[in-house]
Amino acid sequence: MADDKVEIKHLEFTQAAAEEGQAATDQYGHSLVEFDPAAERRLRWKIDLAITPIICLLYLFCFIDRANIGNAALAGLKKDLDMKGYDYNVLLTVFYISYILFEIPSNMACKWIGPGWFLPALTLGFGICSIGTGFVNTLEAACGVRFLLGLFEAGLLPGIAYYFSRWYRRSELAFRLSLYITMAPLGGAFGGLLASAILKLDHFGSLHSWKMIFGIEGIITVGIALVAFFVLTDRPETARWLSDEEKKLAVARVKSERVGTTEVLDKLDLPKTLKGIFSPVTLTTGLIFLLNNITVQGMAFFLPTIVRTIYPNSSVISQQLRSAPPYVVGAFFTLMFPFLSWRFDRRLIFFVCSAPLMIVGYAMFLGSTDSNVRYGATFLVASGAFSFGALCNAQVSANVVSDTARSAAIGTNVMIGNIGGMISTWSYLDFDAPDYHIGNGLNCGAATVTLLLSAALLFWMKYDNRKREARDVDSQLAGLSVKQIQDLDWKHPGFRWKP
Incomplete structure (x- = not known):
């Protein structure tokens, strides 16, 4: 009987914590609710099965539709569009102009419209752009389509990270993000295999050679987007596949980690938005993500070209196939590091562990001309690089409080990070082939700075937490309204x- 009373009291407390206007923490950030671990596991598994598969498919083809230009370049795109000098680099850069500019606005729109509609709409848009790339005949037309592709793809990576933060606890988020971030290295592998298969066709309608890659992959993307409109659930409260008790538990779990929060999905608010953008953790993590993206996006665009310089006598299809295995190994580490992050509820230590893999890989590129050594280096680089996408977004999400600040922080992190993507488009230049001393040296330096910044941020966060322990919370909050307290966010x- 006593156990029944405890269970009833616990259920009432969970329901109260899930209601609007009710806080789930005290003013020191300690949770007021204790959750049944078994019930949490059942709920978490249910959420995983319901939203993760379709999200992974959306991001898989987002990455393929972005990176397939590298496969198309090997299959004759440069020749057919009469590209000379730095024309290919310009084409890649155009994508990043719109991709960077629309990052934060897109994520705020995602919050306003709702991820359940917004993410499929973005996918439909870049799927149509991919199809359109198959019909371009001039460099100018290709640049125009790539600009639109960047506009639509800008919101997907931060949008998904923000979407997942509606469903998962802080410790759980990095691993769930890794489940779709893994689609980047797998997209590189699968994209190479798919491009090889497509190039064996004589034609696809009126499309030939490299144009078939864009046409076929774009049609697949559009189909997935249409399915997503019907199956993607916007938030726990609207999930038809959750019971009322599970909905309350899903909301209370998230709220119990957000000090001073009385509603999980607050309205758009300028003070909270600015707190998300200008958090020192957001800005520093964004810089780390920038350095990492020089490598990640550089591999996406140039790995087929790098493989061709390592194995110049192989056929185009063989070169495409050799670009796949490094991505598969990268996918394993993309899951492993965030999984450990979930178990230990730590992220920065895995920044510190990943960077040396990239440093050693690029040192091998710089120090050897042996084809086996250089090809082996691509595996090390992929192993260290790809997990940052999940870890960086989880890191900025974990270090703000409100939903608005979280949306702004993730958008800012990805916006700053993708400046690195723009830099990557100029990291491997034709005159530097076949050894690419400039590109490999740039990436080695970026990985080294990543290691130093990550260690410094870890030290600063622990130092500042010790300073916060000495504060008198009651006196600092005295006289403030609920709105003023919530607007403090990480302050x-x-x-x-x-960390």
């Missing part, structure tokens, strides 16, 4: 950084 005296 709330009861908040602690989560």
Whole structure:
């Protein structure tokens, strides 16, 4: 009987924590609710099965539709569009102009419209752009389509990260993000295999050679987007596949980690938006993501070209196939590091562990001309590089409080990070082939700075937490309204950084 009373009290407490206007933490950030681990596991598994598969498919073809230009370049795109000098680099850069500009606005629109509609709409848009790339005949037309592709793809990576933060706890988020971030290295592998298969066709309608890659892959993307409109659930409260008790538990779990929060999905608010953008953790993590993206996006665009310089006598299809295995190994580490992050509820230590893999890989590129050594280096680089996408977004999400600040922080992180993508388009230049000393040296330096910044951020967060422990929370919050307290976000005296 006593156990029944405890269970009833616990259920009532969970329901109260899930209601609007009710906080789930005290003013020191301590959760007021204790959850049944078994019930949480069942709920988490249910959420995983319901939203992760379709999200992974969306991001898989987002990456393929972005990176297939590298496969098309090997299959004759440069020749057919009469590209000379730096024309290919310009074409890649155009994508990043719109991709960077629309990052934060797109993520705020995602919050306003709702991810359940917004993410499929973005996917439909870049799927149509991919199809359109198959019909371009001039460099100018290709640049125009790539600009639109960047506009639509800008919101998907931060949008998905923000979407997942509606469903998962802080410790759980990095691994769930890795489940779709893994689609980047797998997209590189699968994209190479798919491009090889497509190039064996004589034609696809009126499309031939490299144009078939864009046409076929774009049609697949459009189909997945249409399915997503019907199956993607916007938030726990609207999930038809959750019971009322499970909906309350899903909301209360998330709220129980957000100090001073009385509603999980707050309205758009300028002070909270600015807190998300200008958090020192957001800005520093964004810089780390920038350095990492020089490598990740550089591999996406140039790995087939790098493989061709390592194995110049192989056929085009063989070169495409050799670009796949490094991505498969990268996918394993993309899952492993965030999985460990989930178990230990730590992220920065895995920044520190990943960077040396990239440093050693690029040192091998710079120090050897042996084809086996250089090809082996691509595996090390992929192993260290791809996990940052999940870890960086989880890191900025974990270190703000409100939903609005979270949306702004993730958008800012990805916006700053993709400046690295723009830099990557100029990292491997034709005159530097076949050894690419400039590109490999740039990436080696970027990985080294990543290691130093990650260690410095870890030290600063622990140092600042010690300073926060000495604050008198009651006196600092005295006289403030609920709105003023919530607008403090990470400046709330009861908040602690989560490294």
